[in-house]
Amino acid sequence: MDMTRRNLFRVSTGGIGFTALSQLFAAESAPAHQPLPGLPHFAPKAKRVIYLFQHGAPSQLDLFDHKPGLGKLRGTDLPASIRMGQRLTGMTAYQATFPTAPSMFQFARHGQSGMMLSELLPHTAKVADKLCLIRSMHTEAINHDPAVTFFQTGFQLAGRPSIGSWAAYGLGSECQDLPAFVVLISQGKGNSQALADRQWGSGFLPSKYQGVKFRAAADPVLYLSNPEGYSNAARRRYLDDLAKLNEIKLAESQDPEVAARIAQYEMAFKMQASVPELTDLSKEPESTFDAYGPDARTPGTYAANCILARRLAERGVRFIQLFHRGWDQHSALPRGIKLQCEQTDQPSAALIADLDKRGLLKDTLVVWGGEFGRTVYSQGTLTETDYGRDHHPRCFSMWLAGGGIQGGLTYGSTDDFSYNIAENPVDVHDLHATILHCLGVDHLRLTFKFQGRHYRLTDVKGNVVKGLLS
Numbered sequence: 294m295d296m297t298r299r300n301l302f303r304v305s306t307g308g309i310g311f312t313a314l315s316q317l318f319a320a321e322s323a324p325a326h327q328p329l330p331g332l333p334h335f336a337p338k339a340k341r342v343i344y345l346f347q348h349g350a351p352s353q354l355d356l357f358d359h360k361p362g363l364g365k366l367r368g369t370d371l372p373a374s375i376r377m378g379q380r381l382t383g384m385t386a387y388q389a390t391f392p393t394a395p396s397m398f399q400f401a402r403h404g405q406s407g408m409m410l411s412e413l414l415p416h417t418a419k420v421a422d423k424l425c426l427i428r429s430m431h432t433e434a435i436n437h438d439p440a441v442t443f444f445q446t447g448f449q450l451a452g453r454p455s456i457g458s459w460a461a462y463g464l465g466s467e468c469q470d471l472p473a474f475v476v477l478i479s480q481g482k483g484n485s486q487a488l489a490d491r492q493w494g495s496g497f498l499p500s501k502y503q504g505v506k507f508r509a510a511a512d513p514v515l516y517l518s519n520p521e522g523y524s525n526a527a528r529r530r531y532l533d534d535l536a537k538l539n540e541i542k543l544a545e546s547q548d549p550e551v552a553a554r555i556a557q558y559e560m561a562f563k564m565q566a567s568v569p570e571l572t573d574l575s576k577e578p579e580s581t582f583d584a585y586g587p588d589a590r591t592p593g594t595y596a597a598n599c600i601l602a603r604r605l606a607e608r609g610v611r612f613i614q615l616f617h618r619g620w621d622q623h624s625a626l627p628r629g630i631k632l633q634c635e636q637t638d639q640p641s642a643a644l645i646a647d648l649d650k651r652g653l654l655k656d657t658l659v660v661w662g663g664e665f666g667r668t669v670y671s672q673g674t675l676t677e678t679d680y681g682r683d684h685h686p687r688c689f690s691m692w693l694a695g696g697g698i699q700g701g702l703t704y705g706s707t708d709d710f711s712y713n714i715a716e717n718p719v720d721v722h723d724l725h726a727t728i729l730h731c732l733g734v735d736h737l738r739l740t741f742k743f744q745g746r747h748y749r750l751t752d753v754k755g756n757v758v759k760g761l762l763s
Contacts, residue, residue: 326466326473333464333733338763339658339696340467342460342728343602343613345641347633348441349486349620350689352667352682355396355630357690358428358711359409363395363669371670375712382435384623384672385683391670393710394680397627406701413634416642422701423645423654424692425761429705429714432665432686432721437486437621440664440686443721445492447750454496454741456725457612459750461502462495463739464732467609470563471571472505474612475605477598481619482632488616497743499549504614507601509593513572518565525565571604584647586639596640603647606657620663623672624681645694654695658731660724662691669710688714691724697731699763722755730757 354360371391385391399412404421417424434440439449446453454462457474466473476493493504507513543551574581574590574597581589581600588594595617605613617637622629641661648654666689667682688707694700705717726736729750736755740747 326469328465329463332739334735334738335733337696337731337733338656339731339733340656341606341609341611341613341696342457342658342660342732343606343644344457344615345599345637345644345659345661346441346444346614346616347620347637347661347663348488348616348618349437349481349484349622350440350663350665350667350684351620351633352396352622352626352630353428353688353690354667354669354682354711355398355626356411356413356634357409357426357692358688358707359400359411360395360669360709360711361400362709363393366393367395368392368675371710371712375708375710377713379687380435382684385668385670388672391668392675393669394671394675394682397678397680404701406703408701408703413631414638416639420642420645420694423649423694424700425694425698425702425704426690426692427704427719427761428688428690428707429717430662430666430689430691430719430721430724431714432689434665435684435686437664437684438489440684441486441488441492444664446496447722447725447752451489451491452496453748454498454502454750455493455504456728456750457493457504457614458495458498458502459739460612460729460732460734462498462741463734464611466611470567471605471608471610473610474502474504474614475610476504476506476614476616477601478506478616479593479595479598479618479636481595481617481636483619483629484621484623485618486621488618492616493614497748498741499552500554504612507568507572509597513568567608571608572601574600581647584639584643586643588636589640595636596643599640599644603644603651603653606648606653607651622667622681623683625679626667626681627679648695656696658696658698658728659694660691660728661693663689665689666711669712685712687712693761697763698761702761704758704760717760719758720754722751723758725750726755727758727761730762 371393400409403410403418406422408421408426410418432440432443434443434449442451443449445455461473495503512518539551539554585596585600588596589600591597598615602613602615619633645659648657666685668685672681672683688711705719706715708715729736736749736751740749
């Protein structure tokens with residue numbers, strides 16, 4: 294293939310030398326959805342991931358981290374020895390006092406494991422023995438956007454590949470007519486933060502690895518349907534001719550993004566048949582809708598998206614990410630968190646039970662959690678029936694279930710105020726390393742060279758949390 298001097302300098306100044314470009318181009322020329330050579334690094338326990346991201350940060354104190362001793366301390370100022378000078382957001386830095394706000398909700402033990410869960414999660418309680426509850430998560434960011442970006446990409450600043458893109462890049466997909474990485478978004482009934490498409494972007498990886506967002510609309514994917522009067526045969530001819538032009542451009546420039554573009558056009562054509570079948574829930578039995586709850590028939594709801602997540606898993610999609618917005622409860626938390634749980638508790642539990650019934654849970658890793666936790670002290674005025682909670686990155690809770698993870702396990706603990714970690718801390722890089730490990734990937738070895746450096750999802754940190762593994 295010809296490479297002009299101008300194109301060589303253009304590619305080289307972009308940070309990819311000619312030798313590296315040749316290797317990258319060879320990888321890009323492989324059939325779509327193929328794993329990288331040598332991957333997985335070892336036998337995986339999980340073939341796919343369903344990540345139920347609770348955008349806005351659920352309160353661990355009101356859902357997972359029971360602190361009965363706080364009842365006697367209600368309204369008292371949080372001791373300085375507990376706060377230890379932690380930085381505060383601009384929303385509570387002005388407060389003269391930090392009144393301790395015990396949860397209004399009751400907790401009880403569930404399952405043979407005796408997992409302690411809030412009364413707000415009656416359905417999750419039924420699958421407690423399938424869950425691994427981490428109470429000792431912590432993160433670096435204290436505001437939503439950098440915290441969400443950190444969880445999605447392993448870095449607080451925008452521009453890095455998302456975790457789903459890394460999985461798609463390294464492992465490909467078992468499905469040839471759906472993307473390897475699919476994103477579904479639902480809107481809760483609470484306060485919502487902005488959610489940018491870059492949260493599922495591919496960063497410096499080839500663009501074909503970015504997440505594909507499905508919408509609750511007639512066309513679940515933009516421009517999926519042919520224009521009126523335009524047949525499938527005509528589109529096929531158009532794509533064939535376009536591919537020839539792109540191949541000429543590829544031979545001229547050797548730009549791997551051109552190869553990615555060819556692959557994306559072909560995937561879009563395949564999706565014209567696969568996506569309508571996927572999103573048509575009319576053949577699901579009545580028992581499915583009963584299990585997932587009253588919102589399950591409404592497209593775009595968290596419940597409907599959980600059903601779609603199971604259907605995507607059945608079809609071999611590698612990484613499925615649900616974003617559910619509305620957890621940002623700085624005020625009126627008791628009312629807001631109850632509404633959120635009414636939308637999410639039953640579908641989340643139904644997804645676990647449904648995957649298990651179909652034999653999919655054993656090789657599907659399900660992850661549930663937000664970007665950080667919530668403070669033990671009330672933001673603003675504490676009353677008998679109301680309180681709010683500010684952002685809290687020092688400790689919070691998440692749960693995992695399925696492929697490669699111990700069920701019925703509660704891992705890590707916090708102090709008496711759920712303010713600092715007492716044992717077994719788990720940071721974001723550790724979580725990412727563990728997710729990749731379940732997929733059969735050594736996080737130290739899944740890298741991509743960009744601007745002269747080999748990057749990875751876990752940056753320069755991260756350890757697999759072996760205590761979580763089955």
